[in-house]
Every structure is written in C-alpha cells, then in structure tokens.
Amino acid sequence: MQTKRTIFPNKLLPYALLAPQLAVTLIFFIWPAAQAVKSSFEREDPFGFRTTFIWFENYTRLFSEPGYLNSLTKTAIFAVSVTLLSMSLSLLLAVAVNRVLKSNRAYTTLLVWPYAVAPVVVGILWWFMFNPTIGIAPYMLRGLGIDWNHRVDGNQAMILVVIAASWKQISYNFLFFVAGLQSVPQSLNEAAAIDGAGPFKRFWTIVFPLLSPTTFFLLIVNINYAMFDTFGLIDATTNGGPNQATNILVYKVYADGFLGLNIGSSAAQSVVLMLIVIALTAIQFRYIERRVQY
Amino acid sequence: MATIDLIDLKKNYGNVPAVKGVNLKVADGELIVLVGPSGCGKSTLLRMVAGLETVTSGRIEIGGKDVVRAEPAERDIAMVFQNYALYPHMSVRGNLEYGLKNRGTPRGEIDRRVQDAADILEIGPLLDRKPRQLSGGQRQRVAMGRAIVREPAAFLFDEPLSNLDAKLRVQMRVEIRRLQRRLKTTSLYVTHDQLEAMTLADRLVVMNGGLVEQIGTPTEVYDRPATLFVAGFIGSPPMNLIPAASLSAGENAGTLRLGAETDIVGLRPDQLYIARPEGDVLTLAGTVELLEPVGGESHLHVQINGTEQPIILTVQGRPKLAEGDTITVYARPEDIHPFNQQTGRRTDAN
Amino acid sequence: MVENRPWLSLLTHLVLIVGVVVVVFPVYLAFIASTHGSGDFMRGLVPLLPGPHMLENYGRMLTQGISTAGAPPVSIMLMNSTIIAIVIAVGKIAISLLSAYAIVFFKFPFRLLAFWTIFITLMLPVEVRIIPTFAVVANLGLLNSYVGLTLPLIASATATFLFRQFFLTVPDELMEAARVDGAGPMKFFRDILLPLSRTNIAALFVILFIYGWVQYLWPLLVTTDSRYYTVVMGIKRLAATADSEPLWNLVMASVILAMLPPVLVVIFMQRLFVKGLVDTEK
Numbered sequence: 001m002q003t004k005r006t007i008f009p010n011k012l013l014p015y016a017l018l019a020p021q022l023a024v025t026l027i028f029f030i031w032p033a034a035q036a037v038k039s040s041f042e043r044e045d046p047f048g049f050r051t052t053f054i055w056f057e058n059y060t061r062l063f064s065e066p067g068y069l070n071s072l073t074k075t076a077i078f079a080v081s082v083t084l085l086s087m088s089l090s091l092l093l094a095v096a097v098n099r100v101l102k103s104n105r106a107y108t109t110l111l112v113w114p115y116a117v118a119p120v121v122v123g124i125l126w127w128f129m130f131n132p133t134i135g136i137a138p139y140m141l142r143g144l145g146i147d148w149n150h151r152v153d154g155n156q157a158m159i160l161v162v163i164a165a166s167w168k169q170i171s172y173n174f175l176f177f178v179a180g181l182q183s184v185p186q187s188l189n190e191a192a193a194i195d196g197a198g199p200f201k202r203f204w205t206i207v208f209p210l211l212s213p214t215t216f217f218l219l220i221v222n223i224n225y226a227m228f229d230t231f232g233l234i235d236a237t238t239n240g241g242p243n244q245a246t247n248i249l250v251y252k253v254y255a256d257g258f259l260g261l262n263i264g265s266s267a268a269q270s271v272v273l274m275l276i277v278i279a280l281t282a283i284q285f286r287y288i289e290r291r292v293q294y
Numbered sequence: 295m296a297t298i299d300l301i302d303l304k305k306n307y308g309n310v311p312a313v314k315g316v317n318l319k320v321a322d323g324e325l326i327v328l329v330g331p332s333g334c335g336k337s338t339l340l341r342m343v344a345g346l347e348t349v350t351s352g353r354i355e356i357g358g359k360d361v362v363r364a365e366p367a368e369r370d371i372a373m374v375f376q377n378y379a380l381y382p383h384m385s386v387r388g389n390l391e392y393g394l395k396n397r398g399t400p401r402g403e404i405d406r407r408v409q410d411a412a413d414i415l416e417i418g419p420l421l422d423r424k425p426r427q428l429s430g431g432q433r434q435r436v437a438m439g440r441a442i443v444r445e446p447a448a449f450l451f452d453e454p455l456s457n458l459d460a461k462l463r464v465q466m467r468v469e470i471r472r473l474q475r476r477l478k479t480t481s482l483y484v485t486h487d488q489l490e491a492m493t494l495a496d497r498l499v500v501m502n503g504g505l506v507e508q509i510g511t512p513t514e515v516y517d518r519p520a521t522l523f524v525a526g527f528i529g530s531p532p533m534n535l536i537p538a539a540s541l542s543a544g545e546n547a548g549t550l551r552l553g554a555e556t557d558i559v560g561l562r563p564d565q566l567y568i569a570r571p572e573g574d575v576l577t578l579a580g581t582v583e584l585l586e587p588v589g590g591e592s593h594l595h596v597q598i599n600g601t602e603q604p605i606i607l608t609v610q611g612r613p614k615l616a617e618g619d620t621i622t623v624y625a626r627p628e629d630i631h632p633f634n635q636q637t638g639r640r641t642d643a644n
Numbered sequence: 645m646v647e648n649r650p651w652l653s654l655l656t657h658l659v660l661i662v663g664v665v666v667v668v669f670p671v672y673l674a675f676i677a678s679t680h681g682s683g684d685f686m687r688g689l690v691p692l693l694p695g696p697h698m699l700e701n702y703g704r705m706l707t708q709g710i711s712t713a714g715a716p717p718v719s720i721m722l723m724n725s726t727i728i729a730i731v732i733a734v735g736k737i738a739i740s741l742l743s744a745y746a747i748v749f750f751k752f753p754f755r756l757l758a759f760w761t762i763f764i765t766l767m768l769p770v771e772v773r774i775i776p777t778f779a780v781v782a783n784l785g786l787l788n789s790y791v792g793l794t795l796p797l798i799a800s801a802t803a804t805f806l807f808r809q810f811f812l813t814v815p816d817e818l819m820e821a822a823r824v825d826g827a828g829p830m831k832f833f834r835d836i837l838l839p840l841s842r843t844n845i846a847a848l849f850v851i852l853f854i855y856g857w858v859q860y861l862w863p864l865l866v867t868t869d870s871r872y873y874t875v876v877m878g879i880k881r882l883a884a885t886a887d888s889e890p891l892w893n894l895v896m897a898s899v900i901l902a903m904l905p906p907v908l909v910v911i912f913m914q915r916l917f918v919k920g921l922v923d924t925e926k
C-alpha cells in the first residue's frame with residue numbers, strides 16, 4: 001500500500017497515533033461483531049446460565065421461519081422500489097438543473113436539504129401527511145375513491161414507507177447525478193447535435209451511457225441505504241406492520257433481539273446482515289478500484 | 295563552509311541497486327553538478343546526502359563529520375526542490391523563517407537574515423505574499439531564499455530549474471552561478487540537462503546506471519570523454535560514434551593509427567568538415583539525408599557508405615546541398631576519440 | 645445549451661418546480677400545523693395556511709415539552725443533540741486524522757493490518773450488531789452518558805480514507821523540506837499538514853455533524869434517562885403520544901425545531917457540504 005517517498009523513521013509514534021481509532025474499532029465494532037458470530041452458533045438456556053454450541057441450528061431455524069422469509073421478501077421489495085423511485089426522480093431533476101444556467105444554484109439549494117433530515121423525522125412528516133384521520137393525502141385520495149388506511153392495509157403501508165424513504169434519498173442521488181452530468185464533456189453533446197440528434201435522443205445515446213459509473217455507484221449506495229439506514233423511518237411510520245407488511249430485516253433484528261430477547265436468532269440475523277453489507281461493500285470497492293484507473 | 299566526502303556509497307531498493315558505489319570529494323566552496331539520464335542514481339545520491347534516503351552502505355562526511363545516521367535537520371544542509379516545496383499556507387516570510395524558528399534562532403537574527411536574503415534575491419516586496427500569488431521565477435527565488443537564510447554548510451539542488459520555461463531557466467542559471475560564487479557555499483547540483491551542467495559546474499560528475507562515468511571540469515569532460523556514454527551524453531548535437539572500420543577503409547586512412555582494441559571512434563559534429571581543412575585528413579563518403587538550418591549554422595545529416603546510423607555535422611551558414619547529393623566529409627586525425635565497444639572506455643587513456 | 649428550444653426550457657423549469665414542491669411540501673405542512681392551536685385539527689383536515697399560535701407552540705415546546713410524553717423540553721434535547729453531534733464530528737475527525745497520518749507517513753509492522761481493521765468498520769453498521777454492542781457499552785457502565793452516546797460511533801473508516809487520500813496528494817517534497825527545516829513528525833503534522841487539511845476538515849465536519857445529529861437507533865438503545873435524550877429520538881416519543889392526544893401542533897413544532905439546525909448547516913454551508921459528501925464517497 002502506498003506511502004510517501006520518504007517516511008518518518010519513528011518506531012513507536014505510528015502505533016500511538018493509531019491507538020485511539022483502533023481501540024474504538026476493536027471494542028465497539030470487532031468485538032461485538034465477533035460476539036454476534038459466536039452467539040449465532042449457540043443456544044442460551046432460559047435463565048442465561050448455560051450456552052450450548054449448536055452449529056447451524058439457529059440459521060436453519062431462521063430460514064424455515066415464515067416471518068423471516070417474509071421479512072426477506074419485504075426488504076427486497078422495499079429496497080428495489082426505493083432505489084428505482086428515488087433514482088429516477090433524482091435523475092430527472094438533475095438533468096433539468098443541468099439545463100438551466102442562471103437559477104441552478106437556487107434550485108439545488110431547495111432540493112438538497114432533505115439530506116439533513118433524520119430518517120425518523122422523515123417518517124413522522126409523511127406519517128402526518130398520510131394520517132388516516134387528519135392527513136391531507138387520505139382526504140384527497142378519498143376524493144379519487146381510494147380509501148387510505150396504512151394501519152390496516154399492508155400494501156398501502158409499504159407504499160407509504162417507500163415514498164418516505166425515497167423522498168429523503170432524492171437529495172443525495174440528485175447531487176451525485178449533477179456531478180456526473182457535469183463531468184460529461186460538453187463537446188460530445190455538441191458533436192451529437194451536429195450529427196442531428198435531438199435533446200432526448202442525445203440524452204439516451206450519449207449522456208446516459210456516460211453516466212453509467214455514477215448510476216451504478218448510486219444503485220449500490222441506495223440499496224445499502226434502504227436496507228440499513230431506514231430503521232428510524234420504519235419505527236416512526238409503521239413499526240413494521242400491519243401484520244409484518246413492512247417488517248424489513250433491520251427492523252426485525254431489533255424487534256426480535258431487543259424487544260423479543262431471542263439472542264440466538266437475533267445473532268444469526270445479524271450475521272446474515274453482515275454478509276449482505278460485506279457483499280455490497282465488496283461490489284462497491286471493486287467498482288471504485290476500477291474507476292481509480294481511469 | 296565545508297567539504298563533502300562520499301566514500302563507496304551504495305543504495306539498494308530491495309534487491310535493485312540504484313547507486314552502486316560512488317566516491318566523490320567535494321572541496322570547500324565548490325559547485326559540483328551531478329548529471330545523467332533519468333534513473334542514473336543522481337537524485338538518489340543527492341537525497342542520501344540530504345538524509346532523505348537511507349544509505350545501504352558507505353559513508354557520507356560533511357565537514358569531516360560522518361552524518362550517515364543524522365537526521366536531515368542535523369546535517370547543516372539546505373535543499374532546493376524541483377517543485378520548490380514552498381509551504382502553501384505560509385507567506386514568503388513564513389517560508390523563509392520556518393527553518394530558523396525550528397532551530398530556535400533569536401528573533402533579531404531571523405529578521406536580519408530574512409532581510410539579507412530578500413535583498414540578495416530581490417524578493418523584498420513579495421515577503422507578505424502567499425506562494426500561489428507568485429510566478430514560477432519568483433517561487434524559484436523564494437525556494438533559494440529559504441536555503442540562503444539558513445546559512446548552511448552546503449546547498450543541495452535537485453533539478454531546481456526544470457519547472458521553468460526555457461528563457462527563465464537560462465536567466466536563473468546565471469543567477470544561481472553568481473549567487474554561489476558570491477556566497478562560496480559548497481554545493482551539489484543535480485540536473486539531467488547537460489548544457490545546464492556544463493555552464494554551472496566547477497566540476498561535473500557524469501553518472502549512468504548507478505555508477506560514476508567520469509569526474510572532471512566541463513572542458514575536460516567535453517574534450518576527453520572517458521567513456522562512450524559520456525561521449526554520447528555531453529554535447530549537442532551529440533558526438534558521432536561510428537565503426538572504426540568505416541574510417542580505416544577511407545582515402546588516406548594510412549595516416550590513422552588506431553590501437554588494436556579500438557573498434558569505434560567518436561567525432562564531434564563541429565570537428566567534421568565539408569571543405570578540406572589543411573594538414574592530414576581522413577575522408578568519409580556518403581549521401582546527404584537532411585539539412586536542418588538552425589539559425590547561423592546548419593545541421594547536416596549524412597549517411598556514410600557502409601554504416602547504418604547517419605552522422606551529423608555542424609556547418610556554418612546554409613550550404614547549397616540537397617537531399618540525395620553525394621558528399622565527402624573530412625576529419626582531422628587528432629580530433630578522433632577512440633573507444634572500445636566492449637569495455638565502453640577510451641583506448642588512448644593514460 | 646446546444647440549441648434553443650423554448651418549450652424544452654419551459655418543461656425544464658416545470659419539472660424543477662414540481663420537484664421543489666414535492667420536496668418542500670411535507671415540511672411546509674408540518675410548519676403550518678405547528679402554527680395552529682390544538683383544536684384546529686379536530687375538524688378532520690389539516691389547514692394549509694399559517695395560524696396564529698406559532699410563538700406559543702414553539703415557546704411551550706422549548707421550555708416545557710409535553711409532560712405526558714416522558715420527554716424533557718425540546719431545548720434540553722436540542723442541547724444534547726448539539727453536544728453529541730459536535731463531539732462525534734470532532735472525535736471522528738481527530739482520530740481519523742491521526743490514523744491517516746500514521747498510515748501514510750510511517751512504515752511499520754502491521755500497517756496493512758491496521759488499515760484493514762479500520763476498513764472493516766465500513767461493513768459493521770450498528771444496525772447489524774445491536775445487541776452485543778449494547779452489551780459492551782452496558783458492561784462498561786456507559787449507559788445514560790455522553791460518552792456512551794458518542795464514543796462507540798467515533799470510529800470512522802470513511803474519514804480515515806478521505807484524509808489518507810488527501811495526504812497522498814500532498815507533495816512528498818513538502819514533508820522533505822520540513823524535515824530539512826528541522827521539523828519532527830508532530831511539528832510537521834501541526835505546522836504543515838493540519839493547516840493544509842483545513843478545507844477537508846471543514847467539509848467533513850459538515851457531513852459528520854449531520855451524521856451525529858440524525859442518529860436514532862443508538863441513542864434509543866443507550867439512554868433511558870430522559871436527561872440524555874436527543875431531539876431526534878425524543879420526537880418519536882412525542883409523536884407516539886400525539887396519536888392518542890390531539891397535540892399535532894406541538895409535535896410538529898418540535899419536528900421543525902429538530903430539523904432546523906442540520907438543515908441550516910446544509911443550506912448555509914452548501915459548498916462545503918457538497919464537497920464533503922462527494923469526497924467521502926470517493
């Protein structure tokens with residue numbers, strides 16, 4: 001790995017410099033993660049006196065549990081919907097901002113601030129809008145003949161959390177799409193215009209393909225976001241309900257472990273989640289390694 | 295003021311040797327230029343003297359004191375870097391003062407030295423600017439100033455002019471020369487530019503492949519290159535190196551007495567003639583390949599019969615020659631530099 | 645712009661305006677709600693124009709809160725959030741600067757191991773190791789304390805990588821010049837490297853301040869004492885009571901208060917915010 005051409009000759013100083021970071025990492029990251037892996041192979045008796053090593057029993061039980069399989073499905077639906085919805089809206093807005101010259105800073109400012117809103121607060125905002133008794137959205141939907149009650153209807157609950165989660169993520173995707181669009185050389189666009197391609201054709205044949213590194217990067221980041229950063233949002237809107245319709249993996253691991261106190265199952269769920277993050281991170285870094293070489 | 299002695303200095307990067315044993319004695323106040331192509335080990339050598347590179351084996355003595363284990367700051371040297379390495383967030387004054395402050399130099403003394411350096415280099419009006427507000431030449435001066443204020447035992451220059459444009463480079467070259475003469479500070483100067491080396495140096499050290507090819511004054515090195523490498527490296531256009539056989543076959547070759555081990559001979563472009571000079575001559579027959587006018591003189595590329603590489607002659611004015619003309623080229627026997635291909639060395643060395 | 649097509653420009657602005665409305669509307673609604681009296685929601689529809697009770701609602705939330713919700717006044721929670729966000733941001737920056745410095749400017753045994761250990765934290769968000777991490781913090785007696793709220797979140801692979809990346813772009817000669825000038829490692833760090841990292845530190849601070857402010861799950865786990873509640877988690881408790889009591893105006897007033905500090909940071913430090921965001925993902 002890279003260092004400077006010359007380096008300082010001190011022997012002990014680098015360890016001292018690394019000590020705080022490594023201490024926090026070992027105590028609060030590595031050790032707990034190792035504990036999770038360990039407990040996922042164990043069963044604790046009801047009084048917590050004895051633990052038995054039971055190989056993969058927690059895992060086999062987990063994957064035969066309908067509730068967990070349901071959670072996997074819901075997570076997949078949630079993550080894919082949020083990613084697609086948020087990214088397509090952001091791309092549309094980014095392309096639009098990239099076309100306006102004068103007012104683009106103002107538009108950008110108005111579009112990026114939701115990044116700073118906490119997921120729980122996002123949940124509360126949308127919960128308020130869609131509140132079946134006083135919310136404005138159900139009122140208007142009633143006018144269209146739709147009876148909105150996400151406390152009863154699982155599909156409506158899923159739609160609500162997807163909309164709320166996408167809303168928050170628009171700002172992030174928007175900024176990266178704008179940066180990506182700005183790095184597309186204007187000369188290519190001009191060349192295509194001279195070749196007779198109209199603005200829409202130019203976008204799909206020139207700009208969008210050149211944007212693919214950004215798109216791919218955001219795809220991973222959004223899936224990651226939907227899977228791991230939306231705990232507060234779910235907690236504030238649906239609590240995973242109704243009838244587990246929005247019980248995504250991170251919410252379930254919390255509910256089972258913290259509220260249900262099922263240590264073995266919760267640990268196994270943690271390990272599954274870790275594997276997912278590791279896979280996503282690996283994909284992302286492989287791609288970044290490639291990008292560095294451009 | 296100090297001497298610098300390098301004694302069998304070696305540097306390996308892993309198993310790859312970069313400097314393969316260099317011996318050099320730099321006299322007090324002398325300006326030595328290390329010159330060679332990139333990768334020849336000249337920068338590594340300089341950086342070892344600075345203490346920025348560890349030494350694999352051998353000794354470095356500055357002012358008679360072994361400094362191999364000393365930190366750069368303890369060696370009483372100052373260095374001027376290729377990209378100047380000015381601290382971007384400090385003013386010019388801050389840059390000049392930094393090293394003195396770190397050494398605990400008293401405030402009054404710092405002010406005096408900064409003022410002196412600013413006067414010498416004429417950068418007084420720039421003292422409160424940041425490096426990014428300066429032109430390339432001004433940055434170069436500040437970098438020099440940072441070395442001067444330290445009043446060190448030796449200056450180390452690492453290609454200090456290569457980031458400047460051609461015109462400024464000539465101007466700064468003259469200035470460095472004048473400054474060094476005035477301060478009489480022992481200096482080691484690294485460059486890959488042979489012209490810069492020739493004009494600056496008291497003595498040249500020509501390096502290639504981690505070894506010293508020749509040490510000598512610029513004229514010595516030019517007039518009597520010790521090796522084929524030096525012959526080809528010093529001088530522009532470079533010395534023509536042609537097989538001895540193609541000379542011996544020529545007219546009047548009888549006057550030529552080459553040792554048996556001589557299989558290649560060198561001839562400087564300005565010591566080849568298209569008009570027959572007086573005295574004994576050797577002749578070479580060939581065809582004109584190209585005539586490049588370069589102002590007051592022209593470079594004539596001639597393909598000599600029976601050789602592969604064309605030779606280059608410097609001729610005055612613009613001779614009326616065209617591509618494809620057959621031509622006779624003359625040389626004087628005493629201008630010939632005889633070499634052996636195998637050893638790469640001169641064959642008439644004493 | 646390659647060509648001039650008025651209808652396309654019109655469409656562009658239309659898209660943007662609709663986008664801005666969609667983004668702003670939920671917050672607008674919350675703000676409107678926060679300016680009305682509590683009875684105004686009984687008729688079954690939220691008003692769309694501001695009401696007269698703004699100061700009263702905000703004042704009450706800041707100083708008293710809702711007693712039945714079990715959360716302290718918003719002003720206390722805002723203070724907690726500010727402290728925690730700043731400590732997390734400063735802590736992450738400080739330890740990341742030091743570790744990046746060690747990794748880039750020194751060579752030592754286990755350097756690669758240290759690098760990968762830090763890297764691994766990227767793959768272990770708190771959400772996937774909730775119970776054991778909670779157990780560690782509980783065993784250390786750090787529940788209900790600022791240390792417990794901040795310290796476990798302070799390790800940062802992203803910040804370390806960002807500084808590493810930046811340090812690698814600092815010319816080698818600068819460090820060499822400093823060494824020739826008699827600066828040791830810590831002096832070089834303080835006199836040269838830190839001042840050069842200013843912009844990066846500021847940009848990162850913006851991002852990490854927001855990161856600290858929006859934390860929810862972790863404060864939820866480690867605080868049971870309401871004196872340590874952050875505004876983001878406290879709000880959830882307020883909202884939960886609003887379902888039974890018609891206190892929407894007060895809940896929304898605290899929602900606005902909870903959003904305001906980080907949103908203002910983004911708006912007023914937009915340049916640094918964008919730099920921080922884009923840099924940390926490189």
